Amino acid sequence: MKKRMTSILTLIILLTTLMPFKAIAADTITLEDIHNKRPGDQITIKGTTNLGEVTVKVLRPNKTVLYVNVLTGSPFEDNFTLPEDTPEGKYTLIVGQGDIIDTKEFNVTKETIEPTLTMIRLDQTKYTLKIGQTKQLQVIAAYSDGSEQDITDKAQYKTSDSSVATVTDKGIITAKTVGETIITATYQGKTATCEVKVTKKTSSGGGSNKTEQTEEKEPEPTPSKKTFNDITDYPWAKEAIETLASQGIIKGTTENTFEPGKNITRADFITLLVRALNLKTDIDTNFDDIEPGTYYYEPLGIAKKLGIAQGIGYNKFNPQAQISRQDMMVIVARALKTTNKISTTGTFEDISTFADAGEVSSYAIEGVATLIKEGIIQGSTGNMINPKGNATRAETAVIIYRIYTKYNLATSSEQA
Structure with a gap:
């Protein structure tokens, strides 16, 4: 009896040794996590498997199929973009073959992240005005996403010397007397300043008793060419x-x-x-x-x-x-x-x-x-x-x- 048991064990060991590894290794699939997304975002599906082929399926919150594909090889990767009208809710990713699957869940939300204010600036840092002239300031806010917004009517203004020039709550400067002053614009804790120099009016000359002539308006300058340091490779x-x-x-x-x-x-x-x-x-x-x-x-x-x-x-x-x-x-x-x-x-x-x-x-x-x-x-x-x-x-x-x-x-x- 003992001799027979030894023979059976020897046969099992021999058969096990001759069998391909895949025949005794468990079929597995491992997926990477997917973070929450917004409509229009790209979905990247990554994972590993020892199966030759796997089916990728993404289910909507109501369990209908949003996306399906077939992938081969390992590691595998697949990408698709969520439609712009994708409804909010919990989505399920299923990848596998038959009963051998792995799943991941992710949420689709329409919540937005508003950019933060990084700085404000004035359209000019120096102005030269003649007594009686006015000038409309322009204040620009720059945000963390690179966008800009005109906030002229939202900023607060003050002058360091109101006898030289005043500024209204709409950002309009009025030159009063010869001298210099600093105008400060403030918005959500950010400030920007400009220097204002006020000079005398230009007289008409020639001994005339006529009042000073209005200064001719200077032509608008041609916009200077703007470039950036990081566009050389484009x-x-x-x-x-x-x-x-x-x-x-x-x-x-x-x-x-x-x-x-x-x-x-x-x-x-x-x-x-x-x-x-x-x-x-x-x-x-x-x-x-x-x-x-x-x-x-x-x-x-x-x-x-x-x-x-x-x-x-x-x-x-x-x-x-x-x-x-x-x-x-x-x-x-x-x-x-x-x-x-x-x-x-x-x-x-x-x-x-x-x-x-x-x-x-x-x-x-x-x-x-x-x-x-x-x-x-x-x-x-x-x-x-x-x-x-x-x-x-x-x-x-x-x-x-x-x-x-x-x-x-x-x-x-x-x-x-």
């Missing part, structure tokens, strides 16, 4: 960035940096588009998630009133979400048609030669195709549209610049 966008910055249409993230590779938000894109097209209208409503006083409140109100910005549903816009390339194209096409800059309409045939034409969402096909037909969009490396990728600040500058030059907007804004 030669394809350099001219667009510098031209738009010199015209005051686009701003840097600091005085000397532009951050061309940074993704642009939905609010910033609308702000640039409204500014470039010089759009104006009375605002009587806005999206519920656009707070009064934010730098983008007025441009978004204008875009909404004109039907250019239509939001993500429930009267929401999600201003701080990054904007996808296809959503940017849809909004641009809508704006150009609203302003009668174009009358053409593109179809899928206009984009069919691009390698990723099939990835353009059905709602975006007309807008994307229209801009390609107009020559405003020319595709990216590898004959790709990259419709669901996020738009960068450099890409946005190039598109705005093409619109600006193609439709002679510089001339239009001067005449407006």
Whole structure:
């Protein structure tokens, strides 16, 4: 009996040794965590497995399928962009094969993070005025996301010597007597100053008893060329960035940096588009998630009133979400048609030669195709549209610049 047991054990050990490792190793899948997202954000799915093939599935809060794909190899990675109308709630990621799965949960929320105020500045640091002259100050607030807002009517003002020059609560300086004074503007704890020098009026000369003549108005200076230290590696966008910055249409993230590779938000894109097209209208409503006083409140109100910005549903816009390339194209096409800059309409045939034409969402096909037909969009490396990728600040500058030059907007804004 003992001899028989020894033989059986020897046979089991031999069979185990000859079996492939995979046949005895447990099939596993391990997923990385996914942080909470907002509509329009990109989802990155990463993990490892010893299975040859796994199915990726993302379920909505109501358990319907939002996304599905099949992946091979390990480690694996997959990316997709949440639609702009994605509802809030808890989403479930399931990756596996048969009963062998791993799951992760993440939340989608429409909560926004407002940028913080970093500094304020005056449009000039020195003024020279003649007695009796007035000057309207302009105060600009800079925010942590690189955006700027005119806060002239929101700042508080004071003068160091009211006998030389006074300043109203609207920022209007009035020169009183010869001398010098300092004007200080304050907003939310930030200050900016400028020097004001007051001189005598120019007399008419020649012994005339006439009162002093009004000084001739000096011509407006030509905008100086603006450049940034970090755009050298973006030669394809350099001219667009510098031209738009010199015209005051686009701003840097600091005085000397532009951050061309940074993704642009939905609010910033609308702000640039409204500014470039010089759009104006009375605002009587806005999206519920656009707070009064934010730098983008007025441009978004204008875009909404004109039907250019239509939001993500429930009267929401999600201003701080990054904007996808296809959503940017849809909004641009809508704006150009609203302003009668174009009358053409593109179809899928206009984009069919691009390698990723099939990835353009059905709602975006007309807008994307229209801009390609107009020559405003020319595709990216590898004959790709990259419709669901996020738009960068450099890409946005190039598109705005093409619109600006193609439709002679510089001339239009001067005449407006």
